[in-house]
Amino acid sequence: MLVKFPVQFELFGQLYHWHYIFELLAFFTGVRLYYYLRKGIHDPISDENRLWIMLGAMFGALIGSRVVAILEDPESLANLSFSLLYQSKTIVGGLLGGLFGVELIKKYIGVNTASGDVYVIPIIVALFIGRIGCFSMGIDEPVYGLPTTFFLGMDLGDGIRRHPLALYEMMYMVLLLMIFNGIRHRSMRNGERFKLFMVLYFLYRFLIEFLKPYHPLFLALSSIHWSALFIFLYYYKFIRRMVL
Template identity: 35%
Template sequence: MSGLALHSLFDILAWLAAGLAAYWVAQRTPVVRPLPQANRLPYLAALVCGAAFGAYGLGSLNLYLSGAPAIARSIEGGLFGGIVFVEIYKRAAGLEERTGARYALPLAVGVAVGRIGCFLAGLDDFTHGVPTDLAIGYDFGDGVKRHAVQLYESAAMALFALFYILALAAKNAYVARNGFYLAVLYYGAQRFLWEFLKPYGRILGPFTLFQLLSMILILYAAAMLATAKEPQHERPLRA
């Protein structure tokens, strides 16, 4: 099976894993509440449209800025676009309740699985790292050892998934309520670091497009965590 075919397979596995993670979370925490019926379809439309626009728009823009213009998808771009479109919709619809709790574990699991596909796609995927002389360097087939940043990110997000699962198992209500913002904060921070090991174009000093997006995601998550309110009446988490 070719690298790109393996990438597609792991994309499917990532979506399946994320769906199972969402179901697992919904069964164990009352924090995950359904939206009002009238808001569900437009909310989903905003999420899907925003994720698609961000994934393809920002992914392709990054390749253009890196001197390799082509149509591309970006996990971070999809996350950024989905957040922006959903927050705009919620403001327009007058929805004040936070709706991200159900997406914390799916985000972490989806990225952890999906990045393995990026790694298996090799050089064609253009998600590899810069050359390195370190022993951890990986030869993607052209005789040059590079940082396998895809696996670095996969491992980092798997660690967050483990942290989140253990927190829910310990009935940590704070993590259950604010897990999505913790996940976004963590994702943005680790992605910011790995970008220094990627061959992408620098657009502001030493920073890539995705590092700028990472900064915005970190600030967004930090602001949401700082303004989180403690509920007066909250049902206990299920084991």
């Protein structure tokens, strides 16, 4: 039986996207997994400071996800409204804004210790769950690709076989989960697991963006491309050390 997109459920005579359910499930699962994993490690950051860091990440992600998403379609800036800004979001901007939010808060509260390693697995699992919701929406969610004859191409609701980018990302999250599970006992500097995750995820998003019908922001590259390039520059020393 072929799946018809978007996949919806009916409640009191109204149809609703599963996407919203999976967004909540992703957030809840990620938070619970973070607290579970934190029990098994010695955290040099106090509970109070960890709370401030999490708040900084959430506030930064809230802003960053909207800004980068709006810039994905530069023409929309001419008709920018609060409603459009609220509805627009991307995980790339969320991670980028969250990074800024954390670093600003850490400077304010005087924390110099790297704080991201414990979040890697929860983020990967949350992304996987969230992308299930994106996949269920078909072309109603702008996480779909260009027309293709590739064997994984699917009709996502408009009668055209397209790259199912949400499905690709789910596969990539499984790969990342295997990678980080495989290096869980490897000796690495504090914070390097998070840096590795960011580099690998943004590398994927940089490459997969070329399979999307994206809108160039500058020099034929989208806001996602430029966000990825910023991360590569930000973590240049780490990348250089890992490569060499």
